Amino acid sequence: MLDCSNLMMEQCSYPSIFIYGHRATGKSHVMHTLLKELELPYATVSCVECVSVGLLFEQVLLSLFGSDSASLLSRSPSLSDFVRVYKQLCVQASAKQTRYIVLDRAELLRNMETNLLPAFLRLQELDNVTVILLSEIVWDKFRPNTGCFEPLLLHFPDYSKGELQQILSEDSHPSYSPELYSAFINILLGVFYSVCRDLRELRHLAALNFSKFVEPLEQVKEGDTHKLWRNIEPHLKKAMQTVYLREVSSVQWEQQLQMEEKEAGAVRGLSAHAHVELPYYSKFLLIAAYLASYNPARTDKRFFLKHHGKIKKTNFLKKHEKTSNHLLGPKPFPLDRLLAIFYSVVDSRVAPTASVFSQISSLVTLQLLNQVGHDDQLDAPKYKCAVSLDFILAISRTVSFDMVKYLYDFL
Template identity: 90%
Template sequence: MAALLQHPGYEEEKLQRVAERLPCRDIQAGTLLSLMGNPQYYSYPSIFIYGHRASGKSHVMHVLLKELELPHATVSCVECVSVALLFEQVMLSLFGSDAASLLPRSPSLSDFVRVYRQQCAQLPAEQTRYIVMERAELLRDMDANLLPALLRLQELVEDNVTVILLSEIVWDKFRPNTGCFEPLLLHFPDYSKGELQQILSQDSHPSHSAEFYSSYINILLGVFYSVCRDLRELRHLAALNFAKFCEPLEEGKVKESDTHKLWRNIEPHLKKAMQTVYLREVSSVQWEQMQQMEEKETGVIRGLSAHAHIELPYYSKFLLIAAYLASFNPARTDRRFFLKHGKIRKTNFLKKHEKTSNHLLGPKPFPLDRLLAIFYSVVDSRVAPTASIFSQISSLVTLQLLTQVGHDDQLDAPKYKCAVSMDFICAISRTVTFDIVKYLYDFL
């Protein structure tokens, strides 16, 4: 907070309001105020702010510009799918509808600069104007001259204007190949666990003490922090599960200080909620209704079915299919099953000596090279063996869909086993229109 209150040129009361609304982001807000400078002086032409999702970039800019009453235009590059919409939004926010109507139907960059200069001549700036571009990485898909022009817009329109780009990617991946004016860079790091605790604890419920809600947030972060650092996602989870956390308290079974019993009551519900982090396959109301129905029918809390909550990348699905085939098909059958383009050779298998189904015996371990060979055979498109494919295999192991077998003291190539059921793999196969039964030895 001290970093914010030490900026001359702004009223202390406004700075105090800004500091209260920006917990754990006073350093970044103070840096932005320093870059903005005093109202009567020119500011830096462009600022590039980057950081992961839900790290406070848009919120900090919104609070600063609103509370300090600075003239600004906020443009979402997701909504402005064309250059014309982008130019119109800037004109509408800075100069009003009359100025926006002066733009032609399909304005070029020169049309935008011309109309902007006309408006500046009629309405000279008393202080810096700000243009904030949210999800600015989408600008790279628009006209090639747009991004370089925005970075030096102050020079083109001869006005005290600063363009602020908000992005989730670093500047090295953002910079155009043709070269451009280099903006000032400002990084918003992820919130630490203590900062998330402080921010989420501010949403305390009016019916309960702040200490009680803070202890609930501490329990929530203890479960979810290792898999989710997204503030918005954690806030959603906190609101979703708080009523269940308070149930024993409302029934008079425990006191607020008995955190152990409260934890035992909420633990199965938090584990169930972990299955739906980031996925949002159902709304909060639907999720609560499903929870209540399961309790009435069985008296216990079960997780959502595998088909409801698992959503994998396209190639990860084929990797899992290949792993299932490698686990339940004998290695000697691979040549007969898999030819180029994933076709099956019309050959009858003789299984007189086979007494037991491979599915009854369970999955068998297979080496990595066999998994990849089957994967490249069954996948529809031609895929290069890139690091992305290997990282997706690691992700499947992390999700416990694959199991890595072997010992750390061995130097052999890694071996894996598929850890999903027949129903599960059939559901995954249907999403990529792959008939896995035709490739299974047991079903010939």
């Protein structure tokens, strides 16, 4: 923060500054606080909200020159229109101090016009202005192919464990002492710090699990952290299985804990996932994986190809196939077959984006899918579905999918 302050206090300002770091490392907060405390003229624009170049230009002009400035732009402004209006307004309202344009989530600029980023990096040729780009990716992945002025690079590192402890402890519950909440945060970080260092996600986990942590306080004292830890430990381990996925809301999480307490016996292993609400497309991916594991590959046309005609099961059945596939267990299948079945059974059209592949990885992490084979194999990865029939039937009911209709053993 001190480096940023020194940069802004210098008389000769930099044309552009590129600030990068992981999510929730304080980039936006630090810049907003510095510009506000130093009383510098600035415009903060979120590239997520600016779905078009015109909105981006309007937000910059409105923040720097007032409400009447955006009316000077044409209805669908181009980069040259923005430069012309910006230069005109700079002449009319000259500033003694450097103006600052802060573009948050600046990596989204790469999806806009190719000349937009180089133009912003050279905007100081028109006026005493510094463009600050805030991004979650490094400059080497950000730099456009057309070439541009190199900005000054500043890195915001991840918070250390001690810093996370200090920040999260500030959210102490008003009904309990700060010392108790700090002890809870210390336990939370002891479990999750090795797998999650995102401040927002840790704050979400703290809000979900604190009520469970303080439940035994009617029988034990606040200082007896050992008994409090024994009560919260199984719930934190369960929460670790769904970290980052945000599969349930806070209310759903409370309802789930209440249901499990009323049930006779604790549910162990994979069956514990039956009470966890998976994301919508993850359910269909799991359904497709189950069908690929228990249906012979040659029957895919019969189940998933339109206008296939009516084909009896006896036409598929070979002489040696007299045993149910469910008795033989799940068989491995390639990734392309999984995706083909997924796109056939899902209701809406889904593009093969990285989100779909990340959900497959999440299912593997949750042990709902098993990846088979070796990492050094040259062909595509293969998977096995690791859930029971009762589990997949329960999942299919939540998305109104008739699972039995597509299973070869039930024809």
